[in-house]
Amino acid sequence: xxxxxxxxxxxxxxxxxxxxxxxxxxxxxxxxxxxxxxxxxxxxxxxxxxxxxxxxxxxxxxxxxxxxxxxxxxxxxxxxxxxxxxxxxxxxxxxxxxxxxxxxxxxxxxxxxxxxxxxxxxx
Numbered sequence: 354x355x356x357x358x359x360x361x362x363x364x365x366x367x368x369x370x371x372x373x374x375x376x377x378x379x380x381x382x383x384x385x386x387x388x389x390x391x392x393x394x395x396x397x398x399x400x401x402x403x404x405x406x407x408x409x410x411x412x413x414x415x416x417x418x419x420x421x422x423x424x425x426x427x428x429x430x431x432x433x434x435x436x437x438x439x440x441x442x443x444x445x446x447x448x449x450x451x452x453x454x455x456x457x458x459x460x461x462x463x464x465x466x467x468x469x470x471x472x473x474x475x476x
Contacts, residue, residue, distance in 0.1 A: 357463035423452030
């Protein structure tokens with residue numbers, strides 16, 4: 354599985370034609386304690402850059418953008434009752450949604466892990 358990152362601090366992990374999307378550990382640390390999550394409806398079509406989800410913390414509310422285009426095929430409904438899972442495992446069990454990938458070519462505009470880590474050093 355390959356993982357890619359955006360400058361807005363989303364990650365996307367590709368497994369065949371399925372993309373799992375979440376926010377990075379850096380993003381959750383900037384947000385602070387997550388208290389609320391709004392997830393998209395299954396079947397929703399998302400274009401790259403569309404608002405895919407909303408996350409609210411004690412500090413701020415923030416949108417989670419679709420890093421690539423696709424159709425929502427699953428959501429992490431456990432986050433609704435346990436939004437703190439994002440703080441505990443942002444790049445693992447704290448994932449937000451899964452997409453059926455529409456265009457794998459869109460991955461070329463994203464960063465690999467090494468490039469993302471270098472990007473973080475510039476912030």
